[in-house]
Amino acid sequence: MSIYNNILVIANVNHDEQPALARAMLLAKKSKDISHITLFLSIYDFSYDMTSMLSADEREAMRRGVIHQRETWLKNVAKPYIDDTVDFTVKVVWYNRPYEAIIAEVFSGQYDILIKATRKHDFLESVIFTPTDWHLMRKCPVPVLLVKNAEWEKQSNVMASVHVGSENEIHHSLNVKLTEQLLSIADYLDATPYLVSSYPVTPSNITLELPEFDITAYRDAVRAHCLTSMKELRQSFGIDDEQTIVEEGLPEDIIPKQAKQLNVAMVIIGTTGRTGLSSIFIGNTAEHVIDKIDCDVLAIKPEGYISPLDPNQSS
Structure with a gap:
């Protein structure tokens, strides 16, 4: 399959x-x-637009x-990376x-993937000023690869986080897309693929409200359901059982833990594209995870996702 x-x-x-x-x-x-490959840069300097002594034409000429200047700089910094095997602009x-x-x-360019280097976002910055990375994960219609490591080791491991316990059809189709x-x-990359899924911890205080509730039986049933669903997913793609992991816990805890244990070069994760107040107070799993892991993150949207910035959508 030729992609990207x-x-x-x-x-x-x-x-x-x-x-x-x-x-x-x-x-x-x-x-x-x-x-x-297109190397892209968006620039802006407020002072150029506020220079009242210059005419509109003069400001445009300055821009x-x-x-x-930036185009020339980009062409120079790209030279060590680019060769004649690609078409580069x-x-x-x-x-x-x-x-x-x-x-x-x-x-406008109908790209297959967006690639961007990233860094750790501090808490206040993430809450008050939503980083560009977060906007891209929420609103970009194509896969977004956020790069952290300078190099991938040969014969690396690659991991996809799937949600096998859900009955939601969107999650089912997204699991297929992620796989x-x-x-x-x-x-x-000649890498070994791993599928990882988590299921929530059963609240221990539920027995206070429902004394007859059998918490052990419930936990076992949830795990059995997730294991069965994972088996169906892996078998449909011919993936070995040894390359699948189902673990109890929150995805924002399990994903970084498994990424470290498996020493993966990339984590592939689904993102719902949540926006507005829900994104501030709830957030997406991808956003909770990205600052907790040291490898690259590839964020994938569900099938049929429509970006709020899609120019073809009526306002």
Whole structure:
């Protein structure tokens, strides 16, 4: 299966090192077809728009000059990464909201994947100023690969977090999509794929409200259901039992734990694209996980997901 032939890479404006571009080249070299990589940067300087002594044409000329400088810089920093096996372009736009500019480019360029280097977000920043990474995970219509490590080791492990205990059809279809991505990535990287799922801990205080409730029997039943569902999923894709894990606990705890134990190069996770107040107070599992693990994260949307920034949707 040939995927990721049209790759959008978000430039790291603060450093010459471009780990996201390195990752894009690794994926491109694994493709059977010639891949196209676009190195993208959104820039904005408020002072250029507030210079009242300049005319609109003069301000526009200044913006074009800054864009040209950045394009030249991007081409130079890309040289150590790019070779003639890929079709490579650089694009710089002037826009004051980077995530909106990025997603607009995703739609206009019909990309297969978005790749961006990431960093740990501190708590206050994450609550008050939603990071670009979070916006992309919630609203980008294509898979988002957030890069943390500079290199992938050969014969790495790759892990997908699935929700096998749910009866929700959206979760079922997302599990299939995540597993397909897992096997494709594993094939790309000659990696070993693992499926990991968690189920919630039964509250111990439930026996206070329902004395007749058999908490052990209930926990065993939940685990048995998850194990059966995991077996059905893995067998449908020909995955060995040794490559599946079902564990009790919250996904934001189990995913980082298993990622470390399995020494994975990438965690593939589904994200619902929750926005608004629910995203602030509840959040998505992907957002809770990303700062707890040291490997790359590939965030996948459910089938049929429609981005709130889709230009084809009526306002």
